[in-house]
Amino acid sequence: MNTQVDVAANESLVEAKREWEQLTLLPFAQKRPERREQFRTLGGIALERLYTPADLAEHDYLRDAGFPGQFPYARGPYPTMYRAQPWTMRQIAGFGTAVDTNARFRFLIAQGQTGISTDFDMPTLMGYDSDDERSEGEVGREGVAVDTVDDMLDLYAGIDLEQISVSMTINPTAWILLAMYLVTAEERGFDPAKLAGTIQNDIIKEYISQKEWIFPPRPAMRIVRDTIAYSARSLPRYNPVNVSGYHTREAGSTAIQEVAFTLAAGFAYVEEVLALGIPVDEFAPRLSFFFVSQIDFLEEVAKFRAARRIWARYMHERFGAGKAESMRLRFHCQTAGVSCTAREPLNNIARTAIEALAAVLGGAQSLHTNGYDEALSIPSEAAMKIALRTQQIIAEETGVGNTIDALAGSYAVESLTDEIERGCVAYFQEIEKRGGVVRAIEDNYFQMELADAAFDLHLRKERREREVVGVTKYRDDSQNPHVELHHVDEAASERQLARLAATKARRDPAAVAATLAELVRVAKSDENLMPATIEAVRARVTAGEIVNALRPVFGAYVEKPVF
Amino acid sequence: MIAQRDLARAISAVENGHGSFAQAAATLPETARTAPAYVVGITGPPGAGKSTVVDRLIENFRSAGETVAVIAVDPSSPFTGGAVLGDRVRMQRHAGDRGVFIRSMASREAGGGLAPTAQEAVRLVERAGFDVVLVETVGVGQVELEVVSVADTIVVVTVPALGDGVQTIKAGLTEIADVFVVNMADRPGANRTAVDLTHMVRESGRETPVLQTIASEGQGVDALFAALQSARGGATNAARAVRFEVLRAVRDRAARSALAKLDEPAARAIFASLAAHACTRRQATDALFELFFTGG
């Protein structure tokens, strides 16, 4: 909008708004004042009372919005979006042994779920075997225990891995689990070229927010680099990294920080792989993303749109990406765990539905909706079923997916989209000034920004600038509604220890030693870690054994905490 | 060796003013020792990696068969008197070692005057039989003076290109440093910082060693350890006293210069924005520091 006519129209609009404020708003507001002097989004963005076309004076439709499946992808990564098929409904599951979780997967698939998502227990996530003393009390507790490829074989037993995509929420040990997945597929006779799936494998956000780390940032980046490079050659349908803002936001960041830190991490991985000499269009198409969908509806919709636009622009302008697939950002979404309350847990169904709707209107490719018992335990089967039904209702009954990017053109949503993009660009400049992402991690920059934002959010809640229904407002202490929770199977840990012992008894100790020695040699070189890891896993080396062998090579990370 | 619990409680007693130092010391039985403890002060700006250097030095001294106590001082909040003490996070791998005692202390500056308890804590761990005492301070404020007066050897840790790194050090630390460490030496500017420091040392007519370390990977720490061992027994009380006087003068001058600027419009604006929740305390502190000391 930069013609003479537009400028004139804009000026008269601004004038008309001023008149409305004086003649209509002010007298009215004197009788019925607004509730607050300033309203802010959950992410802290100051909101205008109302937005008009004047707020979009700089907005150029073709440049800033465009068409779905076209640069800059603000309106969606694909031209048909949900008119072709709805998003992938991907409820995460994981508890007990592989056999236990496999039963939950089959239940969810029977209910119409279209993708699989796996939650691992803390020892698996952190590289400790179930029989390590550090694992005591945590085996199979918050996710499924996987020590060896034998566990992986049982975890996905009976599931057609060429037909259904399998996502694994795993980070510092992701490359080991990917190796196990490949050996599982191979032993079951599937073609690696047809495997669709994702490992989270986003180590950068571990140092920022989720705090699951083993090695220091630099060797950890090398591991991520190796998985991306390996996939680019051998796994055409596999997403070797799922760059995640979810955990940073859950840890208290703003929406802008969620997008900025996540995309900055994405750029850092791109640079890491480019340094190997692999052209950007050979690996960037397989990079995928993961965001939260929080309760502040409009801010979230704008956030998803902004994220797509920024990624496209940077990939094109900075990294010279030419393929559409390298520029279009695809993301998985999960509703916000922290928005769920322990009190009156059924209220969480309403929260989750609204958050899921924001994800869909923001153009998510796959979605996990939280169970109403999220704040109390890992989800029960009943809670997961309602959560899945919530998605199915949005897909089948509301019709919101029948038109693409329906909220585009909303003055408020477009303004927020622009504001989030500006905030992100400012962060990218600051990160660059500080010597890049890894350096900024080492200097605690992200961690301090996050700590300040989290504390600010905390204070806003304490000041009741943000109310929580049933907790800070409309609290009802007379009732304590009871919901049935997931039953923790205390014997699962024993069963897992027996499984691990059985695999260890069956395997060939010479092959274990030889493959581990080779892996250590590769780790000390600059060769790709994946082939040697696959060989070790095939010999039934455990994840813990691999990590223990590599700790002396890579070192151990200790954080410098900030508050 | 004395039970750690009794030692810990004796330190609390002096820290909290429950009786005199002599009374607290009397709760610890005398240990047989042939030499006083070797007290090493480790100071430098926040973020220079002091805790990591301490963590590595613990390892070196333990390997040499010596027991090690660490007194890690963090600043108390001037606003509330509270403190978060997080230095031991970097040293947690020594948690199972009975020959290592780690104690965090808040500077409690807001409580008024120069809290003498860091010194007394050092004397208590010495009395409890520890061979080596590493005193880590945050690199700003009054506690520095205590360290200077109590330590036999002072290590000043800095990092390359920390903005005004070398400038900060000029403000008096050359007088007190026995060893300079340029940590994170794999970063750009490390050699230049080391060269600058070496020139500065020479200009002041000293021979203070300037070492480079990457403490997070343990590189260069053996050389630092060797420098500490060779400095051991060299420092005198008279030298400590001189350092103490110099630093006190620096502190007083810094405080006066800050107070003189409190009424400036820029300072008022920062306080106003703090009152309006438009910035965090950390941001306000940074802004004021910038204004007072870096010519903002």
Added chain:
Amino acid sequence: MPIKVLVAKPGLDGHDRGAKIVARSLRDAGMEVVYTGLHQTPEMIVAAAIQEDVDVIGISILSGAHMTVFPKLMRLLEEGGASDIVVIGGGVVQAADIPKLKAIGVREIFDADATTQDLIDGVERIVREHGRAAARTKLLQANAAP
């Protein structure tokens, strides 16, 4: 004198947002907070609590391992002659487990909906009622008497 609190995260879980906010809030309430970092074993927590001579140990736990962690912690405190240090917890603890934890001496469990003020008031009250500061002062004076 300030109340001294050790804030610790046992186990392998890294969700430290709650622990950090607790540390910062207690500091802002004038307490001295020793933070141990992540991934602590009960042994590490007890050793730190003894060396730091804290009034209170605050355990933040979301991993579901509380029925393993707390009993071990309480046993180690007793063995170390430090069972006068008050132990409290917070995070995700199922309601049914709370009486069991209180039975072994855990003084309070704060749930995810607890406010900062609930927490500060709780810590101050527990230290007033169950802390050892007064007892310790008396003991020292008795020991130091000529």
